[in-house]
Amino acid sequence: MNKITFIGAGNMASSLIGGLLAQGTPAAHICASEPSAERRAQIAQQFNIQTFADNQQACAGADIIILAVKPQIMRQVCESLAQQLTAQQLIISIAAGITTASLAQWLQHQSIVRCMPNTPALVQQGISGLFAAEAVSTAQKQAAEHILNSVGASVWLSEEQQIDAVTAVSGSGPAYFFLLVEAMVEAGVKLGLNEHTAKQLAQQTALGAARMLCESPLSAAELRQQVTSPQGTTEAAIRRFQAAGFESIVSLALAAAAQRSAELAQQFTD
Numbered sequence: 001m002n003k004i005t006f007i008g009a010g011n012m013a014s015s016l017i018g019g020l021l022a023q024g025t026p027a028a029h030i031c032a033s034e035p036s037a038e039r040r041a042q043i044a045q046q047f048n049i050q051t052f053a054d055n056q057q058a059c060a061g062a063d064i065i066i067l068a069v070k071p072q073i074m075r076q077v078c079e080s081l082a083q084q085l086t087a088q089q090l091i092i093s094i095a096a097g098i099t100t101a102s103l104a105q106w107l108q109h110q111s112i113v114r115c116m117p118n119t120p121a122l123v124q125q126g127i128s129g130l131f132a133a134e135a136v137s138t139a140q141k142q143a144a145e146h147i148l149n150s151v152g153a154s155v156w157l158s159e160e161q162q163i164d165a166v167t168a169v170s171g172s173g174p175a176y177f178f179l180l181v182e183a184m185v186e187a188g189v190k191l192g193l194n195e196h197t198a199k200q201l202a203q204q205t206a207l208g209a210a211r212m213l214c215e216s217p218l219s220a221a222e223l224r225q226q227v228t229s230p231q232g233t234t235e236a237a238i239r240r241f242q243a244a245g246f247e248s249i250v251s252l253a254l255a256a257a258a259q260r261s262a263e264l265a266q267q268f269t270d
């Protein structure tokens with residue numbers, strides 16, 4: 001079984017560690033490196049895994065190294081690991097905006113998988129887009145997929161550039177739903193509900209609709225048509241959405257996110 005080292009033990013690393021343990025990976029096969037002593041103690045206590053203050057020590061003997069630090073410090077972290085990596089080790093980066101080419105250059109290493117997870121990973125309902133550099137073996141791809149799937153699901157991308165689109169759809173996507181719920185709560189209050197009741201109604205509706213989308217064989221459009229009777233209340237609302245250009249707003253918003261993702265990637269590229 002693979003030995004997995006996390007570099008950086010923040011929010012996303014904790015979700016993955018929790019997911020892996022829940023899926024049956026033994027705690028003895030996972031370790032994490034983290035500069036904050038307080039955070040190390042917290043992680044060690046929560047997950048019963050070995051922790052390190054030193055990234056190089058943490059990586060010795062690892063089959064898979066997961067880079068889970070902020071993009072701003074990725075270069076420095078990678079360059080400090082470059083000397084000691086062995087060709088068999090798989091590097092998985094979850095950092096936004098850092099290309100496999102930059103990672104390969106900083107790490108002097110070729111087996112790299114780049115991922116874009118999203119925040120529902122914190123509740124084991126995430127989805128990640130994964131891109132593998134050419135040197136990554138089939139077994140390593142399976143291992144990467146297993147790790148990311150421990151906090152939800154994943155999709156493989158054939159081109160690295162597609163990460164920008166993944167960022168636009170699922171990376172930033174949870175916030176779009178939060179925004180919709182915020183607006184529905186506000187509208188519900190305007191229509192005479194108290195805030196607590198409006199929140200309960202909007203949140204549970206979001207959950208119910210999400211479960212129907214995931215569990216039904218019908219498409220989103222078909223599900224919508226099913227609940228939209230002619231001349232009915234839903235039709236009245238949807239007509240208003242569409243008259244205000246709903247589809248075009250969503251399309252413009254996602255294009256802006258994808259463009260920003262590409263700009264950030266450019267910023268971190270040499």
Ligand SMILES: NC(=O)c1ccc[n+]([C@@H]2O[C@H](COP(=O)([O-])OP(=O)(O)OC[C@H]3O[C@@H](n4cnc5c(N)ncnc54)[C@H](OP(=O)(O)O)[C@@H]3O)[C@@H](O)[C@H]2O)c1
Pocket residue numbers: 007008009010011012013033034035036039055068069070071073077094095096116117118119171
């Ligand atoms: N959270 C998300 O939903 C999400 C989604 C997609 C991608 N990501 C990516 O995931 C990565 C981590 O995000 P996060 O939300 O988990 O951030 P985070 O909670 O800030 O975790 C980063 C951790 O790395 C530690 N760290 C700092 N310098 C380090 C070093 N030199 N060596 C080892 N560890 C170091 C930090 O410790 P200190 O706090 O003590 O500095 C912190 O605990 C980012 O690159 C982000 O782009 C996150």
